[in-house]
Amino acid sequence: MRKWLPLLAICLGSFMLILDTTVVTVAIPDIARDLTASLPAMQWVLNLYTLVLAALTLVAGSLADLVGRRRVYLVALTIFAAGSLGSGLATSAGMLIAMRGVQGVGAAAVFATGMALLASRYEGRDRGTALGTLTAVLGMAAALGLLAGGLLTQFLGWRAIFLVNVPLCLVTGWLAVRCFEADAPAGRAGLDLRGVATLLRRPAFLGLLVAVAAPSLLFAAPLYASVWLQSGLGLSPVGAGLVLVxxxxVAFVTSMVVGRRLHQLPKVPLITTALVVAAIGCGMVRVLVHDGWPGLIPGLMLMGVGIGISGPAVSSALFDAVPAERAGLASGVMATFRQLGQAVGVAVLGLAFVGPTGASVGTVYLVAGAVLLASGLVVTVAHRQRRPARV
Incomplete structure (x- = not known):
């Protein structure tokens, strides 16, 4: 059991960050009413968090390699707790957006260091199990976030969805101190910008990053589904959360199964298959959404299968592609593209959302499905053009 305590420490931190992304989704209508804010302002409540994550995670990953991953992880938890407290006490939309930015700063470093700490601690089958478990936990956080967001918003108010992070940060920090020794800095003179350029110039690596970003659309689309479920169909926040769970x-269960067998499977064909499966799920939503909220369920479940397969497969493939001493950098690159995908997804899918109607939601998922199919093609073509790494 002690062997997996480091995994528990990282999973709890990552769980909290993903929870804080999805927990806001079902609270958006209540936040908008309470702070007298528009839908575009509420998009920024989601987007600034993910944009800051995308902008800073790469730097945070390289910084963690430079000064020590555990140290950066603990400082990041402190920043995230401060941003969460400020978000919970916000008195205006502007203040809430600003505090979400502070949360994003802390979350960027937690994401960047978390996977790097795991990758440095586990190898072979254990690494596949650890990454699969972490991906499963992220899926579970997304599921519980939608439900918890509904419960907290309906019974305690939307501020509780942020304030709950403060004690979670304290527990996570305590576990990290107990489970990880202070790691030795890499001793470089500065951030490894040359290393970033060398990862990014390889077509196969870029293809994997596309596979990281594309499924993030499936965590952006529920914002618009939630607005339809509550404003269009009259469901409560809890009801909307249950529909989106x-x-x-399914992503949680699928990730657990795939992670245990990941070391035996060819990763790129697995990733491409996952993207196609998720795209088919989006198409099902487009066809069945006119049946009301039950029409979402089959497609959402199929999307969960795609997410559950692609998550651990992409993570494992990326860490296999870089030396161990650059695990923080690889983790930062991966988290950057994941959050960038979600931030861009909220904006792009917002163009397809013209109002809280089933047809509008169907269009949102149709666009997401088209992007996923295109991404699967990019991954396949890029893999065929791969060349030996010179990192």
Whole structure:
């Protein structure tokens, strides 16, 4: 059991960050009413968090390699707790957006260091199990975030969805101190910008990053589904959360199964298959959404299968592609593209959302499905053009 305590420490931190992304989704209507804010302002409540994550995670990953991953992880938790407290006490939309930015700063470093700490601690089958478990936990966080967001918003108010992070940060920090020794800095003179350029110039690596970013659309689309479920169909926040849970719940189970067998499977064909499966799920939503909220369930479950397969497969393939001493950099690159995908997804899918109607939601998922199919093609073509790494 002690062997997996480091995994528990990282999973708890990552769980909290993903929870804080999805927990806001079902609270958006209540936040908008309470702070007298528009839908575009609420998009920024989601987007600034993910944009800051995308902008800073790469730097945070390289910084963690430079000064020590555990140290950066603990400082990041402190920053995230401060941003969460400020978000919970916000008195205006502007203040809430600003505090979400502070959260994003802390979250960027937690994401960047978390996977790097795991990659440095586990190898072979254990690494596949650890990454699969972490991906499963992220899926579970997404599922519970939608439900928890509904419960907290309906019974305690939307501020509780942020304030709950403060004690979670304290527990996570305590576990990290107990489970990880202070790691030796890499001793470089500065951030490894040359290393970033060398990862990014390889077509196969870029293809993997596309596979990281594309599924993030499936965590951006529920914002618009939630608005339709509550404003269009009259569901409560809890009801909307329950409708959206199946995707993340299936992703959790699928990730656990795939992670245990990941070391035996060819990763790129697995990733491409996952993207196609998720795209088919989006198409099902487009066809069945006119049946009301039950029409979302089959497609959401199929999307969950795609997410559950692609998550651990992409993570494992990326860490296999870089030396161990650059695990923080690789983790930062991966988290950057994941959050960039979600931030861009909220904006792009917002163009397809013209109002809280089933047809509008169907269009949102149709666009997401088209992007996933295109991404699967990019991954396949890029893999065929791969060349030996010179990192």
């Amino acid at each position: 199946p995707m993340a719940a």
